[in-house]
Amino acid sequence: MKIDPNSSKDLSAQIAQAIKEAIISGQLPVDERLPSESELSEQFDVSRPTVREALKRLAAQSLIRTQRGATGGAFVNRLSFEDAYAQQITTSTLLLSMNAVSFETACEARYALERACAPLSAHRREADHLATMRAEIHRQSQPGLSDEAFCASDVAFHRALVDGAGNPVLSYQLAGAVEAMQPSMNMITFTARSREEIIALHTRIADAIEGNAPDKADTALSELQTYTVQLANDVIAARAARS
Amino acid sequence: MKIDPNSSKDLSAQIAQAIKEAIISGQLPVDERLPSESELSEQFDVSRPTVREALKRLAAQSLIRTQRGATGGAFVNRLSFEDAYAQQITTSTLLLSMNAVSFETACEARYALERACAPLSAHRREADHLATMRAEIHRQSQPGLSDEAFCASDVAFHRALVDGAGNPVLSYQLAGAVEAMQPSMNMITFTARSREEIIALHTRIADAIEGNAPDKADTALSELQTYTVQLANDVIAARAARS
DNA sequence: ATACAATTAAATGTCTGACAAATGAAAATT
């Protein structure tokens, strides 16, 4: 692990990069303790604050964790699915909000991914996830539910569908796509009529999963996508008309 | 934006969190300049090194960029798709390698996602991406190609398939799934026979996309998944027998 | 000898103050 003091990049960035590569390549296994900050500052021939900045960069990516005290130090962190979810969600959220990704594009991506999960969910159809889906459908049909709560329940329903595939890698990938869309979804005002429509489609999806009918789930998901995009377009059109 | 000096968390982590939330919520728009480090240290009532550690945490997530000089400072960064790709790929790679995700699980996720893209690619079937797919197939059939090069070409083929969907959000999501598997794929030794098989399947996929036949693409992708898993299992079995 | 308390050492967390280097704007000069 060497660094170049004459590079254009910050020393702390170079050091973080060097350690990161060591972790990715497996030279530094999980739970391995890094040298202390003083030792690192000697090894890289930089000051301790510089080393610390490098370590904070790594901590921000959940690559290491630090512990104070006598036996403390910086340890290579096992990247958990939870940590990865969180990163995935904030990255996706920012990507959508900062790059003017159209509702339609985001929606297309999300439903394409969900359709990919549906056959697996239908094949495995665990009681657990089916029960969650039914419970969320029931919640969605409660009168007096706020739009935000309806949206949150919608997310929960779709997460159950995705988790039902029983593949943590898929769940992780999709967490971002589904949750990142929540801000856009919250724009939509759900009328009694549109809720009814959505609940009917959710029921069809749950039925299809339960009955191991992936093609029916696919159709229902496609219709739900079309309907959601239409609702969003109505909102946008209404806003344009008002101004 | 307030922080709690008596919290269990690091001050720099709290400050980073506060600024991060301001960015996500849109209070700090893209290209907005943050106050200088000295000003921030006054606002949060901490020292400059602490502020700097917070800023480095944000820089590590591509949330800000910094510039030296008179009109320099820290600016809210527009998260580009490229940055997001890179983060997605390292996160996915680490997730797979650190959590003992089986080849089969990773492969299932990857091909489920690719099958989700295939219908969109078939529908749009741009000459550009089709040409790339054909070119990669041609490269794969070159004799004397190393296993690594074959793998790399395989990744390029699948990326073209995914990009062909014409949905940048999907491309971003899938970059991780496809590229993160490359280390596992590199374990596999591709014999002349297996290469022939894979190339035949790739050709069927390209043909299906070109002919706007999503169901055929789906079938070919499923077969490719089965075959890839089988190849990997053979390698694992051979290793077990040797030891 | 064992249980408990005090001490100590090691590590991260934070602060102060300083200087270096980059960079754009303003001032001075030709």
Added chain:
DNA sequence: AATTTTCATTTGTCAGACATTTAATTGTAT
């Protein structure tokens, strides 16, 4: 007017110090 010089601002880096946390060590009393 164009060019050069100076200058102020800001980030990057360093050195050294103290605070805080934590576990191991030592000491002490039962």
